[in-house]
Amino acid sequence: MEVVIVKDKAAQGELVAAAVARLVGEKPDALLGVATGSTPLPVYEALAALVAGGLDVSRLRVCQLDEYVGLPAGHPESYREVVRKEVVQRLGLPAGSFLGPDGGAGDIVAACAAYERVLAEAGGVDLQILGVGTDGHIGFNEPCSSLASRTRIKTLTEQTRVDNARFFGDDLSQVPQHVITQGIGTILEARHLVLLATGEGKAEAVAATVEGPLSALVPASALQLHPHATVVVDEAAASRLKLASYFKATYAHKPAWQGL
Numbered sequence: 527m528e529v530v531i532v533k534d535k536a537a538q539g540e541l542v543a544a545a546v547a548r549l550v551g552e553k554p555d556a557l558l559g560v561a562t563g564s565t566p567l568p569v570y571e572a573l574a575a576l577v578a579g580g581l582d583v584s585r586l587r588v589c590q591l592d593e594y595v596g597l598p599a600g601h602p603e604s605y606r607e608v609v610r611k612e613v614v615q616r617l618g619l620p621a622g623s624f625l626g627p628d629g630g631a632g633d634i635v636a637a638c639a640a641y642e643r644v645l646a647e648a649g650g651v652d653l654q655i656l657g658v659g660t661d662g663h664i665g666f667n668e669p670c671s672s673l674a675s676r677t678r679i680k681t682l683t684e685q686t687r688v689d690n691a692r693f694f695g696d697d698l699s700q701v702p703q704h705v706i707t708q709g710i711g712t713i714l715e716a717r718h719l720v721l722l723a724t725g726e727g728k729a730e731a732v733a734a735t736v737e738g739p740l741s742a743l744v745p746a747s748a749l750q751l752h753p754h755a756t757v758v759v760d761e762a763a764a765s766r767l768k769l770a771s772y773f774k775a776t777y778a779h780k781p782a783w784q785g786l
């Protein structure tokens with residue numbers, strides 16, 4: 527696992543956007559997995575700036591990581607709408623370039639299986655952007671999710687619902703109890719995983735992800751199993767890493783041709 531410690535959100539956004547631009551240069555119809563939440567927004571902003579500067583993303587495809595169950599179609603906080611607004615519209619991608627699970631389906635089990643098929647038929651995810659929950663979740667794989675799990679319905683922890691209530695007018699009762707999420711096994715099939723975290727509030731989750739034991743209790747620690755996982759964090763989120771100096775020295779001496 528590579529850990530890159532950057533000075534702030536803007537630097538984080540530019541670094542990851544550059545990695546996406548490089549991918550698109552090599553594979554114009556790449557499938558980019560996008561996370562929601564506030565952490566990845568600087569990446570989408572930096573990517574939009576590259577597009578405004580001439581980066582051709584006309585064939586880029588994007589896919590969702592997870593979705594709330596039961597929000598009415600078009601609800602502004604459904605992840606489909608969030609990705610449409612923050613990524614698809616911002617980058618000017620065609621609507622058809624966008625894949626996601628159906629959180630409003632009558633048969634959720636079938637919707638989860640269908641999304642697994644859609645991802646496989648699309649050729650798999652090339653680069654998956656991930657945030658991390660304060661409890662170490664990735665996607666909506668809450669603690670003690672199977673490390674081999676596939677896309678399925680999950681029940682949110684109280685902590686995650688409290689964390690996400692800010693998107694629902696701070697009204698906890700509006701935050702759904704259930705979600706669909708790519709499983710940890712599904713996420714691990716992406717060719718490159720890029721996990722982002724900023725701020726002191728994520729420091730513990732980052733330390734457990736990077737330096738803790740591989741454990742279902744910390745779903746993000748599953749990145750330790752992946753052959754190409756990159757963790758990009760600011761100083762505050764890196765503040766509990768024992769090996770922070772080593773990670774900084776390694777990155778400082780990294781050959782430029784390697785990219786992320």
Ligand SMILES: N[C@@H]1[C@@H](O)[C@H](O)[C@@H](COP(=O)(O)O)O[C@@H]1O
Binds near residue numbers: 562665690
């Ligand atoms: N399902 C999403 C995750 O994909 C995201 O990583 C997490 C952290 O969000 P934030 O980046 O806003 O802290 O929030 C939600 O739970």
